[in-house]
Amino acid sequence: MKVQRQISVRAYESEGFISRVQRCIRESVIPYQYQVLWDRIPGVEKSHAAMNFVNAGRALRGEDPGDGFYGMVFQDSDVAKWLEAAAFALAAAPDGELEKQVEEMISLVGGAQDEDGYLDTRFTITDRDKRWTNLREAHEMYCAGHMMEAACARFEVSGDDRLLKIMEKNAEHIYRRFVEQGAEGWPGHPEIELALLKMYRATGNRHCLELCRHLIDVRGTDPGFYAREEERGWNVWGGWDGHAEYTQAHAPVREQTDAVGHAVRAVYLYTAMADLAAETGDETLLAACRRLWESIIRRRMYVTGGIGSTVQGEAFTEDYDLPPDTAYAETCASIGLMFFASRLLENEVKAEYADVMELAFHNTVLAGMQLDGKRFFYVNPLEVDPGISGVAAGHRHVLPSRPGWYPCACCPPNVARLVGSIGKYAYGENGDTAFCHLFAAGRVRFDNGMELTCETGYPYELRVSYTARGEGTLAVRLPGWSRKTLLRVNGSEIRPEVRDGYAYLPVSGETKVELELDGEPKVIRPSVKIPRLAGMAALKRGPLCYCFEGVDNGRVRALRLNTKKAPRVSEFQPELLGGTVTLTAEASRIVDTDGSEPAGLYSDAPERTEPCEAVAVPYYAWGNRGENEMRVWMNT
């Protein structure tokens, strides 16, 4: 049923902007994370994730389980996400040592699997009687889902099916329990659903598809489930109101209308729903996905592609509640939004989906990682004020600089696996049509035989040059933000067939397709429905949101942008922030009569300003030059 499907991760070799990020992941993030998993980095929060697998294996063999289990209930998922990221990294560059680490880790995982297929170190080392007794909190299916994704990645990249077989056995175990034996409930954290569809495609095992469908169909159909579970059992974080919305189990999924609850859970669930709809042609499921998509992107998304406005439950709140300074906008949530968009593209090829995917990637997702790949943000605010952010009540989650690692280390490996597989989001195919969703330099080989080379200095150079070799149709996205887009085929400007924001170009032999996108900086105005932002402005150019930092501008909040004049675009500056283009806007600065900062908390003196220039850098690169003030939205 899919109108478009992802290409294999092996089919894309990246160059340019993306390859630099990928190299940083390969050379810095993955080796670092491996050492963290083994607790070999002094001063970094203890992980124990690898040792948990060692100890679970010992427990299963009747040996002393050493120092037992340590960590969050979802600690296993750190190993899984590392395995997935490592698998993707190996697709881009062979690495004997990494290959060995991956193989050893897979052996540890296999050794920790029970005979019946169960796999979760927490409940294998301790509390074996508590397996499957707390679906809401215990994350057993969540961890299984991540390991399934790792298994599929490993298999896809290398053909090695060891982990795939382990996880197929695990899927069968879960299938038996929840489908055959009719155990009640659904996982508190959606994740396994999207993984099961990958498993189904990798193995052809229909139980994976059926288990996925069962878990999606049953979700939210039984308002009493969580309460019964809590009564008969135990819990990790204690009972609390709102866990039904928090886990998107407040209603059957087909009846859900607004994106609510924990943002990562939400978009992981919606991703699986959209993928299942594409797989099965389930129109009611697709209709729900469209509604939830609209809820997010029309009313609940930051201009940076961030989602989830509040730290309380890392969650969505209400329509138009998008505070810049107390934003949560978790890195993982924007990654999940990309997943959701990519699965909607499988149902219908519309530029809007890829536009949001591109927005989330180039802004919130990349901002999650320091330019050197060594430090990470969970939380991606649009406004930071040293002395308040990270310190004051209500602002403590908004850190003004990236920490090295987190006890709950979900975002760093999530960035790593996303970036390692970005080709899957950038390109797709169906029959003889090759889809270009994102502008990602490099070489692509489609299953349909078409070969494509994409040359571009994107996202800074807004010209993209494709060379296609083969017969068929090249479908190129014309981004919604580009007010004027030129398209040339073999040197001649053309007016192509455009459907839903994609230009469909017949190609044959060697065809050169050139795209010239709108490189003008844009002054973005927020809806007056957004309480905090009405009347302000932000700058964008191409897919990049810009922000103003103290290091370039002194007291940023004393500035007003002059939005009547277009900002100036700098040359590419290779030495700045890993290579970037800045925007310089005319502005005025609020000053006292002598040019200094006005004194006093409140004053009835007329506002005085003096003209100045304000320099903006891409949002993804903020916070790489020490702690300082930062804002995306500016007074005008």
Added chain:
Amino acid sequence: MKVQRQISVRAYESEGFISRVQRCIRESVIPYQYQVLWDRIPGVEKSHAAMNFVNAGRALRGEDPGDGFYGMVFQDSDVAKWLEAAAFALAAAPDGELEKQVEEMISLVGGAQDEDGYLDTRFTITDRDKRWTNLREAHEMYCAGHMMEAACARFEVSGDDRLLKIMEKNAEHIYRRFVEQGAEGWPGHPEIELALLKMYRATGNRHCLELCRHLIDVRGTDPGFYAREEERGWNVWGGWDGHAEYTQAHAPVREQTDAVGHAVRAVYLYTAMADLAAETGDETLLAACRRLWESIIRRRMYVTGGIGSTVQGEAFTEDYDLPPDTAYAETCASIGLMFFASRLLENEVKAEYADVMELAFHNTVLAGMQLDGKRFFYVNPLEVDPGISGVAAGHRHVLPSRPGWYPCACCPPNVARLVGSIGKYAYGENGDTAFCHLFAAGRVRFDNGMELTCETGYPYELRVSYTARGEGTLAVRLPGWSRKTLLRVNGSEIRPEVRDGYAYLPVSGETKVELELDGEPKVIRPSVKIPRLAGMAALKRGPLCYCFEGVDNGRVRALRLNTKKAPRVSEFQPELLGGTVTLTAEASRIVDTDGSEPAGLYSDAPERTEPCEAVAVPYYAWGNRGENEMRVWMNT
């Protein structure tokens, strides 16, 4: 040592604006609260406060204590605050029924006092062995303090010393335990300290003064006290980090520099410190008070005189963290700020103290009460957005309309007792000098023999006319906000002796003093150090902050004020909001090309505006015409 002291509550008969508020308190708030204390209002949160005294009396007499104790640990204070408000109300207007209710209530209080002087229904009805074992949370001294204030009010107004004797016995009990027997610690909620100074003045009992000094001196000197208390005992709300700052016990009081922690506790403590400094001439204590005052009014106060930026602990946060939409700004905290200012005035007569007292009173304090006296705000935001305020995470405490009563009913009776005794804050004296701190219409008889009549339509009419009869000096505040102030004595304009913002005028026989204050509306600019407000503007006129409501302006956040042109001042409108003056400002409204509201969450279309007018009403009167958008700070 006092350079100025409060007048007796009996010495002032109010007229005009204040008398209308007082009448509302007398006719509506006090009778209503009395019924609430007896649980006689259907649908209102159970109080049980009066029955607690009945039941404690039964327990002491060895009878069955009926339905026992119910409510918060500080439930007794509701009775105390009602008694204090009722006492003040009786000063203004005799009321046989109220007099009877007061007398009966005093009898109940006396009946609930143990032989040793102990008085607290919670620990008399149950847990008698837990008396004085949890000073941090159990509020025994807090309740005692409020009852002492009620006793002093009753004595001052009527000469009836029944309650005063009860509370003197109680003070002796506490003195024995904490001074004579050397029990360790200090109360988690300051309050008794300021009450003990009133007791000292009413009774002349030096133990009251010494106990006050002891509790102030010992506070924060022993970092381990709370931890030891928690170890050996029990607690109500559980241990948590930060309770030392929360209760202003993080350092000895003379070493404290920033206003921190629970805002009401803070200003109650500072009030007692300033009062004790004035009583004893303690310069180090006064120096600490001055630092804490600066911390509040230079860096941590809302333009409305609200303090305490966060709901988390109802507390101060960091310098310049003054978010308008998630403000806590508790009504009681602004009342406490008035207390603090009034006690600083005892040390040094400076207009700044009275300016802040006036600001807090006319804005945050009065906003706490609906115009009909029937509903109340705890929280006084500067920005409300229906659909988000009161609903979204982080905004749930910000109610868009006043509720009827609270389980923790501190603010309504606090407003009642403050308004009932406003004369004490408005006027003061020392020797032959009579001080006019606030512009409060009515008649005043000073102890020094001077009689004063104040005629004014203040805060709307910014002309004040005094007629003084007697010999001496009249000291009239020249408010800091008044850019041009004219003063006439017996019809002739004069240039008086001015010290620290007060004009000192010799008077003799019958002297007519007229003051013409600056009636121009002021456009107020916030410091660029305040992250959320830089670049915005608010309107004030006289002591009143103004705000813009949806009912007058449609979508308020779509407006930009034109601050180049002075707002227009309306005639007095007797039918509007209990009688008020509105301001009308030139503005522009963000609109789409067809004049409607622009669609879309973000847009790169140029901002279009159309000129319009924006109508502002006094902040204290907001939320009296149904739920709607409101904001004090506007885009410009």
